Amino acid sequence: MTQVFNFSAGPAMMPKEVLQQAQAELLNWQEQQTSVMEVSHRGKLFMDLITQAEQDFRQLYYIPENYKILFLQGGARGQFAAIPMNLIGKKNKALYLTSGHWSATAAKEARLFCEIDEINILDQDPELKINRLDFSDIAEQYDYVHYCPNETISGVEIFDIPKVGNTTLVADMSSTILSRKIDISQFGIIYAGAQKNLGPAGITIVIVREDLIGNARQETPSIWNYAVQAKSDSMINTPPTFAWYLCSLVFKHLLKQGGLEGVEKCNQEKANLLYQYLDESSFYKNNVVKNNRSLMNVTFTTGNDELNAKFVAEATKAGLQALKGHKVLGGMRASIYNAMPIEGVQALIQFMKKFEAENN
Numbered sequence: 272m273t274q275v276f277n278f279s280a281g282p283a284m285m286p287k288e289v290l291q292q293a294q295a296e297l298l299n300w301q302e303q304q305t306s307v308m309e310v311s312h313r314g315k316l317f318m319d320l321i322t323q324a325e326q327d328f329r330q331l332y333y334i335p336e337n338y339k340i341l342f343l344q345g346g347a348r349g350q351f352a353a354i355p356m357n358l359i360g361k362k363n364k365a366l367y368l369t370s371g372h373w374s375a376t377a378a379k380e381a382r383l384f385c386e387i388d389e390i391n392i393l394d395q396d397p398e399l400k401i402n403r404l405d406f407s408d409i410a411e412q413y414d415y416v417h418y419c420p421n422e423t424i425s426g427v428e429i430f431d432i433p434k435v436g437n438t439t440l441v442a443d444m445s446s447t448i449l450s451r452k453i454d455i456s457q458f459g460i461i462y463a464g465a466q467k468n469l470g471p472a473g474i475t476i477v478i479v480r481e482d483l484i485g486n487a488r489q490e491t492p493s494i495w496n497y498a499v500q501a502k503s504d505s506m507i508n509t510p511p512t513f514a515w516y517l518c519s520l521v522f523k524h525l526l527k528q529g530g531l532e533g534v535e536k537c538n539q540e541k542a543n544l545l546y547q548y549l550d551e552s553s554f555y556k557n558n559v560v561k562n563n564r565s566l567m568n569v570t571f572t573t574g575n576d577e578l579n580a581k582f583v584a585e586a587t588k589a590g591l592q593a594l595k596g597h598k599v600l601g602g603m604r605a606s607i608y609n610a611m612p613i614e615g616v617q618a619l620i621q622f623m624k625k626f627e628a629e630n631n
């Protein structure tokens with residue numbers, strides 16, 4: 272069997288070691304003669320699991336003491352609504368920095384709850400480029416400022432943190448969380464659906480500074496209320512226990528790999544290899560400026576729709592799966608999250624060279 276590499280943007284590949292461990296203990300978790308998904312979420316063993324998971328995540332991502340970590344449901348999109356419900360206060364207005372699909376979608380959802388100002392910070396011509404990150408002159412008018420550090424669809428990443436003075440900064444980190452070191456203390460809230468870098472779909476992590484908890488609008492449903500969830504260990508209703516368990520295994524796995532330093536180094540190496548090849552090639556093109564090229568989602572095109580379709584079809588046959596770009600953008604996208612080994616990127620480049628030679 273040829274080795275298969277899965278470049279899916281999400282749900283994305285999981286570390287093989289994690290899947291193997293889950294398989295090995297599926298029928299008999301912790302000597303219970305039952306699986307982890309069949310035990311009470313309030314039992315001691317599961318409570319121990321979530322305590323350890325939180326501790327590991329805190330250690331991995333260097334999360335300061337004054338932040339709570341919530342494990343919720345509803346995906347990143349659920350947080351698009353939960354953020355305004357929990358953060359809108361006296362100013363009744365928030366600023367959304369838009370740089371692509373996800374930041375714009377977050378802004379649209381937030382409009383259901385309060386007044387929103389939107390600033391587009393993406394230049395598109397001739398290449399995708401972030402043009403502004405200092406908002407300290409206007410941020411004071413807003414209850415919070417929201418942005419998306421990694422636009423998963425276009426492959427645009429924002430490495431510097433926007434300047435917003437003392438205003439709360441909120442970030443949708445769904446496709447960049449745990450991929451590189453960041454200074455958590457710059458943020459009021461960081462949230463991420465798990466299905467890219469943390470585990471399977473169905474669980475969402477919210478890292479929230481403690482002073483931002485407890486100000487939700489009165490009609491906020493309890494599952495979206497950070498104060499309620501923080502007080503009940505993220506268990507105001509039955510949590511997605513199996514997804515939580517898989518995330519706990521991913522955290523242990525990353526710690527074993529040398530923690531965030533090891534992970535970041537590997538991600539840099541993978542992305543550098545691929546972008547370097549793209550820059551050398553006159554056949555493929557990536558249209559993001561160097562400073563905003565995503566470490567996680569690498570977009571490229573041959574510039575010809577038919578050739579792109581042929582590329583995706585032949586790559587699939589060669590064991591390189593899910594390289595088709597998002598439908599709003601076309602072309603190709605290689606998502607190379609934490610779980611993608613460097614061998615996968617090397618195999619992709621090798622295939623790209625061969626395809627180029629045959630179709631140039």
Ligand SMILES: *Cc1c(COP(=O)(O)O)cnc(C)c1O
Pocket residue numbers: 281345346347348349373419421422423443444445446464465467
């Ligand atoms: C995948 C993704 C989402 C959507 O996540 P859901 O969990 O499906 O709601 C939102 N934002 C970003 C940046 C994403 O990559």
